[in-house]
Amino acid sequence: MNTDSTPVIHTSDLVKNFGRTSALAGLDLSVLQGEVHGFLGPNGAGKSTTLRILLGLMRPTSGTARVFGIDPWSEPVRAHRDVAYVPGDVTLWPNLTGGEVIDLLAGLRGGADENLRRELIDEFDFEPRKKARTYSKGNRQKAALIAAFSRPARLYLLDEPSSGLDPVMDAVFRRHVRRVTSDGATVLLSSHILSEVEKLCDRVTIIRSGVAVESGTLAELRHLTRTRFRVTSAVKPEVLSTWRGIHDLSIDGATIEFDADAADLGYVLNALATAGITAITAAPPSLEELFMRHYGLQAAGQASHKSQQSQKSQVL
């Protein structure tokens, strides 16, 4: 039914206001069939609100949202038929066991694939006989993930799905995302962790203050994935400035900080080795830092102010 030309998810100029605060301010998002689409943004940028609109749980103030070409607000049941969802903050029924919750959620979608269910419980090292009230955040998340992955869907909406998982479980999670996409499913994965998105996603949309500020393949967004270096070295500043792929250089005595393009990492490391260093840390820049750098301090300040407001409106 859907070809590559008709997106699985399409929103255009999506606006959502909660009272006087604005959660989405004209969001355009397009997710193509078969891709893992990263939905990246700081806390409160509007990621969860977007997913809730895509699920028909909230009505957009203006603009359109389509899932499989269906308006989820007016026809939620039809739009949900092939959708699996894992919310960012999973709460379960305290008196039901994890196994019962999985059966309930999968059952509402038509029933779990028994082999998949067994496999997932095993791989996620999940204890299905415990009552949900005893579960930690990670275990609640596992229950929702197992329910979502235990029955094939055409679209997976995952809201910061691995935020409570340890690295081993995170690897299991990534394996299952790859499994469903190799079967042709589409995944929209919201996150505020750039490295997580890098590992999984084909394309990325970056959202800030309710609007999409960047969208494209990872290669197209490569300029966002510079590595942050902090070295202690006696290398001369005038030498440093001749190096390739160096950005945002700052020097404080012997402590030197700069960003390096991914393509030039080998060159920079060689140059550093040649120059001689006594200490080095290298880290991918956090998303917040990227925003600070790419959109200016003032804009980022507004973003975090706004995000606090929209979070507040969600709590109230």
Added chain:
Amino acid sequence: MRAVLRLALLQARRDRGTLAAWILGIAGLGYAAGSAVTTQFAEDNERAALISVAAASPAFLFLRGLPDGISSGAVTFFQGYSFTAVLAGLMSAFLVIRHTRADEDQGRSELVGSTQVTRVTSLYATLLLGTCANVVLAVAVAAGFIGADLPVSGSLLAGTAVGAVGLFFMAAAALVAQVMPSARSANGTAAALVGGAYLIRGAGDALGTADSSLLHVTAAWPSVFSPIGWAQRIRPFTETDPLPLLVIGAGTVVVAVVAVALRSGRDLGASYIAADDSGAERAGAGLASMLGLAWRLQRGSLASWCFTTAALGAVAGGLGPVVGDALEGNPSVAELMSRIVPGDVGLIDLFTTAMLGIAGVLAAAAGIEAVLRLRAEEAEGRAELLLAMPASRFRWLGSTLAVAVFTTTAAAVAAGASAAVVLASGQSGASSPGTVFAGALAHIPAALIFPALTLLVFALAPRWSSAVGWGALAAALFLGQFGELLGLPVWLQDLSPFRHSSAMPVEAFNPEGAVLMAAIAIAVAAAAIRLIRERDVMV
């Protein structure tokens, strides 16, 4: 100490609306009881007649308390004390559980406990808040009585009696919170303790001995085991006796100290009765649907509601004939009774009718409680998970509504069936068990309006669903208990749905009222189901 004060202020801030509603409601009830006596029973001989009926009737003693002379104050205390004391106990119990076990369930205690406080600081703060709330309650109840033209000193003591009961159950709930594994079970246990204290007092009073004037009754031994019975012995408007206050005070302190010691000795989140933390690995076939889930979530409280109404029904069926025996052949009594329920009625029927009316109110309460589960599901984020499934909001709401209707119906059926069975097993010349059973069922249409209304408020303004649902029931209960006594305008009394259901077996069955109430309930529920599509899911 500063930490205790700060936490108490925080808890008070969270509770300000709830506590204000409880205190004003209880004091308002006291005022209504007082003015009903001072305006409608202004003459000594009227009050004497009322009291002599009551003193001779175990059922009256059971429900209301001990007659203690014919002064306005004493008659008001007899009429209104037990109910206000029960409400004070519930207010205090829920207050304590809200800030102890419920906070632990929700993880808030962990956050507070990580600051510079000890394990028991938060409990001290809750006890401080509860004490303040009960002092304010005592003053408010006294003000209500004084406002109804009752003597000042007696009113103050009566308020103190009510506040003392509240304080005791505050301490008792603090103990329950240490023992029970969840807020839900702790609330249920604490409420059951309050209800048990009322029933034990009722048994003691019903078995009490009247003096020769038939105007005073002294309680029998069971009442010693009830804090509500103890506070009643203060006798605020006659021969006041402060000793019972000391007994309750000492009991409160002992229980509170034990609660603090238990809190001090346990881990965060642990309980002295362990929760059953494991269960079935697979869901039964019934659970994998909205209806199955709604049933699973409600079945436990459904059983509790049915147990409660069945107990009430047993009292209705068992005590009715006893009342009749006690009052037969006393014309002044019949005259008086007819002022409370007009018409030519048998005395047994009158008692049975009153009890079935209370069962109807409980059935409505059961329905409200069932519908309010939706609010918890939405506020705690589980609705988001459910409604992301290919299942419509109609099915979500409809499943819970179906379970709520079933809960209300089952509660009424349990009351009627148990009354009929107990009645059939005794010998009496009253109405047939079948009529009594039908009398319980006759309240179902009116009772269903309350869950339907709660559902409508949930669809429109979910935050208000609990307040409006319970508030509407409280208003209907008040109109039913005091509307006639206070001579309120008929249109106002007619706002209570229960006015339109047939008070069987006293009245004949009136199909028009039942059909009208059922039609209203259906229309309101249909509107709710239509309107739920229009709003955002709250997250």
